[in-house]
Amino acid sequence: xxxxxxxxxxxxxxxxxxxxxxxxxxxxxxxxxxxxxxxxxxxxxxxxxxxxxxxxxxxxxxxxxxxxxxxxxxxxxxxxxxxxxxxxxxxxxxxxxxxxxxxxxxxxxxxxxxxxxxxxxxxxxxxxxxxxxxxxxxxxxxxxxxxxxxxxxxxxxxxxxxxxxxxxxxxxxxxxxxxxxxxxxxxxxxxxxxxxxxxxxxxxxxxxxxxxxxxxxxxxxxxxxxxxxxxxxxxxxxxxxxxxxxxxxxxxxxxxxxxxxxxxxxxxxxxxxxxxxxxxxxxxxxxxxxxxxxxxxxxxxxxxxxxxxxxxxxxxxxxxxxxxxxxxxxxxxxxxxxxxxxxxxxxxxxxxxxxxxxxx
Amino acid sequence: xxxxxxxxxxxxxxxxxxxxxxxxxxxxxxxxxxxxxxxxxxxxxxxxxxxxxxxxxxxxxxxxxxxxxxxxxxxxxxxxxxxxxxxxxxxxxxxxxxxxxxxxxxxxxxxxxxxxxxxxxxxxxxxxxxxxxxxxxxxxxxxxxxxxxxxxxxxxxxxxxxxxxxxxxxxxxxxxxxxxxxxxxxxxxxxxxxxxxxxxxxxxxxxxxxxxxxxxxxxxxxxxxxxxxxxxxxxxxxxxxxxxxxxxxxxxxxxxxxxxxxxxxxxxxxxxxxxxxxxxxxxxxxxxxxxxxxxxxxxxxxxxxxxxxxxxxxxxxxxxxxxxxxxxxxxxxxxxxxxxxxxxxxxxxxxxxxxxxxxxxxxxxxxxxxxxxxxxxxxxxxxxxxxxxxxxxxxxxxxxx
Numbered sequence: 001x002x003x004x005x006x007x008x009x010x011x012x013x014x015x016x017x018x019x020x021x022x023x024x025x026x027x028x029x030x031x032x033x034x035x036x037x038x039x040x041x042x043x044x045x046x047x048x049x050x051x052x053x054x055x056x057x058x059x060x061x062x063x064x065x066x067x068x069x070x071x072x073x074x075x076x077x078x079x080x081x082x083x084x085x086x087x088x089x090x091x092x093x094x095x096x097x098x099x100x101x102x103x104x105x106x107x108x109x110x111x112x113x114x115x116x117x118x119x120x121x122x123x124x125x126x127x128x129x130x131x132x133x134x135x136x137x138x139x140x141x142x143x144x145x146x147x148x149x150x151x152x153x154x155x156x157x158x159x160x161x162x163x164x165x166x167x168x169x170x171x172x173x174x175x176x177x178x179x180x181x182x183x184x185x186x187x188x189x190x191x192x193x194x195x196x197x198x199x200x201x202x203x204x205x206x207x208x209x210x211x212x213x214x215x216x217x218x219x220x221x222x223x224x225x226x227x228x229x230x231x232x233x234x235x236x237x238x239x240x241x242x243x244x245x246x247x248x249x250x251x252x253x254x255x256x257x258x259x260x261x262x263x264x265x266x267x268x269x270x271x272x273x274x275x276x277x278x279x280x281x282x283x284x285x286x287x288x289x290x291x292x293x294x295x296x297x298x299x300x301x302x303x304x305x306x307x308x309x310x311x312x313x314x315x316x317x318x319x320x321x322x323x324x325x326x327x328x329x330x331x332x333x334x335x336x337x338x339x340x341x342x343x344x345x346x347x348x349x350x351x352x353x354x355x356x357x358x359x360x
Numbered sequence: 361x362x363x364x365x366x367x368x369x370x371x372x373x374x375x376x377x378x379x380x381x382x383x384x385x386x387x388x389x390x391x392x393x394x395x396x397x398x399x400x401x402x403x404x405x406x407x408x409x410x411x412x413x414x415x416x417x418x419x420x421x422x423x424x425x426x427x428x429x430x431x432x433x434x435x436x437x438x439x440x441x442x443x444x445x446x447x448x449x450x451x452x453x454x455x456x457x458x459x460x461x462x463x464x465x466x467x468x469x470x471x472x473x474x475x476x477x478x479x480x481x482x483x484x485x486x487x488x489x490x491x492x493x494x495x496x497x498x499x500x501x502x503x504x505x506x507x508x509x510x511x512x513x514x515x516x517x518x519x520x521x522x523x524x525x526x527x528x529x530x531x532x533x534x535x536x537x538x539x540x541x542x543x544x545x546x547x548x549x550x551x552x553x554x555x556x557x558x559x560x561x562x563x564x565x566x567x568x569x570x571x572x573x574x575x576x577x578x579x580x581x582x583x584x585x586x587x588x589x590x591x592x593x594x595x596x597x598x599x600x601x602x603x604x605x606x607x608x609x610x611x612x613x614x615x616x617x618x619x620x621x622x623x624x625x626x627x628x629x630x631x632x633x634x635x636x637x638x639x640x641x642x643x644x645x646x647x648x649x650x651x652x653x654x655x656x657x658x659x660x661x662x663x664x665x666x667x668x669x670x671x672x673x674x675x676x677x678x679x680x681x682x683x684x685x686x687x688x689x690x691x692x693x694x695x696x697x698x699x700x701x702x703x704x705x706x707x708x709x710x711x712x713x714x715x716x717x718x719x720x721x722x723x724x725x726x727x728x729x730x731x732x733x734x735x736x737x738x739x740x741x742x743x744x745x746x747x748x749x750x751x752x753x754x755x756x757x758x759x760x761x
Contacts, residue, residue, distance in 0.1 A: 009505050011426055012552040016511040018457035018541045021465065022531055031530035031539070035649040046532055054532065062384040064493070066391045066398075067470035067479045074463035087459040087483055089527070089576050096532075115382050130486060133408035134384075134401070135434060135450060135493055137416040142408065144384040145376055152379030177668035178486050183580035183676070216671045243671055249418035256412035269580050271572035272643045273618055276579050276676055290409045291375040314618055314643070346673050 023084035023096045025054045041161050042117035043103060055097040057106055060116040060126055060151075060158055063091040064134065064144055072113060080106040090126040090168075092119055116158055122165055124157035124304070129171040130179040132190075138242055139173035140190030140259040141288050147171055149292040150188070153301050164311040164320070167304065168268070175241050185317040186300055187264035187279045194258040195219075195238040196251035203229045206248035214247035239345075261286045261296050265303060265329075266318030277318045282333070284340040299335075306333050327359050368392065368402050372409040388480060397478035397494050400444035404436060415442075422449055422497055424504040428558045430514025431500060447496040448478070451503060452489035452515035454523050454548065454555075457541035458531055459484065465510075472506045487565065488525030488576075489515035519558040519711075524548050526568035527575040534649065535642070536570030537588025537658040538686035544568050546690055547697075560701070561708035561717075571654065572642045578666070578677065583714045584697065585663040585677040586686070590655035593635040594644070600651035601631045615644050659685045662696070665715025675715045678723075682737040696730070703729050722749075 019027065029048035036046045044056040059073075073093055077085040080102045086094045095106060107117050119125035127150065130136065132143030150169070157163060172179035173190035181187035202211075211231055212220045219237035223230055231251075233244075244251045263286065267279030282303065286295040303317075310332065311320035321329045330337045343351045376385045388405070391398035404415050420433030432450040439446035453469070469490070473479060478494035485491040495503065504514070515523035524547050527533065529540035547566055554560065567578030570588040578585035605611050611626040623637035624644065631651075645652045662684055663677035684692060700714065703726070708717045718726045727734055736742075 008509065010508040012556060013508055013511070013513045014549045014552055015454040015456050015513060015545070016465070018460055018545055021456055021460040021462050026531050031536070033530070033532065033534035035534055037650070046534070056532070060382060061483065062382045062387060063482055064384040064387055065481060065483055066387045067474050067481070068390060069387060070466055070470050070481065070483070074466050077463045083463040085461055085463065086528070091483065116380070128486065133405055133414045135416065135448070137414060137418050137434070139414050145409070148376050148379065148381055148383060151381035155380045176670055180486065180577065180581040180668050182668060182674040183577065241670060254413045259412065269574045269577045271574065271641045272646055273620055273641055276574070278674060278676070288412050290412065291372040313614060314647070
C-alpha cells in the first residue's frame with residue numbers, strides 16, 4: 001500500500017523549502033549576522049549579534065561531478081558539519097561548521113581527496129562555464145577542457161589571496177553565452193568564424209521566412225536552387241552570431257578549421273567603487289587547440305600577471321585599465337590592437353575616444 | 361546495453377587528468393567504469409577533441425507529461441558508434457534557495473540518478489539548477505515521479521520563467537538587505553505554472569541579490585534584477601574603525617580615497633560619512649565589515665532588462681524602481697511583475713526579451729504603460745539628442761486643421 005502511494009505522480013510542487021536545509025546555527029542566527037572575516041584562504045567565519053559563529057570551508061570543484069563525488073562531499077558534511085553544506089554561484093562547495101577545531105581536519109581530508117580549498121577574497125575563484133562539447137549542440141569550443149587547463153595554471157591564485165582585488169573569470173562556448181560572461185574580469189568566449197553552410201534538406205526542416213528573419217544583419221535571403229526552395233547567405237554581412245542555426249538546424253556554423261576562442265577583459269557586476277561594467281575585447285581569436293589550449297592558457301595567464309603586478313590595491317581589472325588607459329593595456333600585455341577591436345555594431349560611436357585623454 | 365566491457369581509449373582526454381585542479385575527465389572516467397552512458401560520453405567527447413567540433417545534434421522536443429520545460433533534448437550525431445548516448449537528455453532540477461542542502465537530500469537525488477541516468481551532474485548549471493546530465497527518454501517519467509516524491513521538482517527551460525536563484529542572503533551574510541531566500545522561494549512557488557509551461561515570448565529570469573555586491577550577477581543576467589539596498593545611514597562602529605586602522609588599514613587611502621562619492625573623511629579618530637551623498641557602492645563596508653553595516657531601513661532596487669548578446673547586443677539591467685520594501689507577501693512586487701508580463705505578452709515578438717522590447721518601444725512608453733513615474737535614478741544621464749517625441753501642442757482658438 002505504502003509503495004503505491006510513494007510512486008504517485010505529483011506536479012508543480014516547486015523546490016523544497018530552504019529552511020529544512022539550514023544548519024541549526026544558521027537557522028538560529030538567520031538575519032542576525034554582524035560581520036565576517038576571512039580566517040585564511042578558503043575559510044570564512046561569520047559572527048552573529050548573538051555571539052554565535054559559523055565557519056565556512058570553500059572547496060573548488062570541476063562543476064561536472066559524478067554521484068560518487070557528491071557522496072564523498074556528503075560524507076565529509078556528515079563527519080564535520082552535521083550534514084549541512086551549500087554550493088556557491090561559482091560551483092564551489094561550502095562546508096558549514098559550528099566547531100572551529102574541525103576546520104583543519106576537514107581541509108586535510110578535502111585535499112587528500114584531490115580537491116583544493118581556497119577561492120576567497122583577493123583570489124581567482126572557480127571559473128563559471130558552460131557545457132561545450134560535453135553536452136551542447138552549438139559550441140565553438142569546449143568549456144570544461146579550457147577551464148581545467150586554465151585553472152591548472154592559475155591554481156596558486158585560487159589557494160592564495162595575493163591579487164590586488166578579486167578576479168573573476170568566466171567561459172562561454174558560443175555567443176549565446178549561457179555562461180553570461182559579458183561582465184567578467186576576464187572572459188573566454190568561443191567564436192565561430194565561417195558563415196553557415198546550407199544543407200540540401202533545408203526546406204524540409206526549416207521555415208524559410210523564420211530563417212530569413214533570424215538574421216540580425218539581413219544576410220539571409222530566400223533563394224531557389226535547382227528548383228528547390230532554400231536560402232542564400234551574403235557572407236560579407238555575416239557576423240557569426242549563430243542565430244540562424246538556433247532557428248534552423250540546416251545552417252550549421254561549427255567548423256573545425258575556423259572555430260576558436262576570443263578573450264575579453266575588464267567587466268564586473270558588483271557596484272563596489274565603480275558601477276558594473278561590460279567586458280571589452282582583448283584578443284579577437286585564438287585557435288582551438290585541444291586538449292590543453294596552450295595559446296588560451298598563456299593569454300589568460302599573461303593578462304593576470306600584468307594586472308597583478310601593476311594594479312593598485314582594490315582595483316578590479318576594469319578599474320585598472322580605466323586608470324592606465326587602453327593604449328597602455330595593449331602595450332603592457334603585448335597584445336596586438338587590430339581593426340577587430342573597434343566596434344562596428346549598434347552603439348559603436350559611443351566607444352570611440354572623443355578626448356585627448358590618452359597616453360602615447 | 362552495448363559496449364559494456366571494452367575500455368575506451370582516450371589519449372587526448374587523458375591529458376586533462378594531469379595538473380592540480382580537479383579533473384572533469386576523472387569524474388567521467390570514474391562513472392564510465394560502471395555506467396555505459398558515461399562510457400559512451402567519454403568516447404564521444406574524445407571524438408570531439410579529435411575533430412574539434414561537437415557531436416551533439418540540434419535539440420529535439422522531449423519532456424515529462426504536462427510540462428513544457430525542464431528537460432533539454434539531446435541526441436548524438438553518431439549513435440552507431442556511441443549507442444548509449446543516442447539520447448542523452450539533460451534534466452534541470454530546481455535547486456533550493458541559496459543552494460543550501462543536507463547530505464541526506466543530496467544522497468536521495470544521487471540514488472535516483474545513478475539508477476536512471478549517467479551518474480554525472482553539474483553542481484550547478486549557469487542559471488542555478490541542479491543539472492542531471494544525460495538519460496534516455498524512457499527514463500524521464502520514472503525519474504520525475506521518484507524525484508517529486510522526494511520533494512523535488514523540475515526547473516525551467518525554453519520560453520518560460522527560468523528557475524529563480526539567489527545569493528546566500530540572510531542565511532549567511534551580514535550585508536543582506538532583504539530575505540533573498542524567502543523571496544526566491546515565494547516567487548518560484550507562486551509562478552509554478554509559467555515556470556513549467558511556456559507562455560512567454562521568450563525566457564524570463566529573476567535573480568535576487570541581497571546587496572549591491574550582486575553575488576548572483578543579477579545585473580548582467582536577469583530580466584528582473586532585485587538588488588538589496590538601504591535608505592538611511594550606514595551603521596558605524598567607530599571603535600571598530602579605529603581597530604582596523606591600528607591593524608594596518610590605511611583608512612584615508614584605502615577607504616576614503618576610493619569612495620566614489622567622496623562622502624567620507626577620517627581624522628585619525630572618527631570616520632565621518634555624509635550619508636546623503638553615499639551611493640551605496642559597498643566598498644567601505646566590504647573593506648571593514650566589522651566596523652560598517654548597511655543602514656536599518658532596507659529594501660531593494662528593481663532593475664530590468666539584462667541579457668546576453670543574442671541578438672541586439674548584451675544589455676545590463678537598468679533601474680525601474682529605485683526602492684521597494686521587500687516583505688512577504690511581496691504584493692507590490694508581484695503586481696509589478698504581472699503587469700510587465702501582460703505588457704510583454706501583448707507586445708513582445710517571438711524570442712524578444714523584455715530588455716529588447718523596452719529598447720524597441722522606448723523606456724518612456726514602457727513606464728507609461730506600467731504607470732510608473734519617470735525618476736532620475738533610472739538614467740545614467742538624460743538624453744543628449746534633441747529628437748523628442750512631444751505628444752501635445754497648442755492650437756489657435758478656432759483654428760482650422
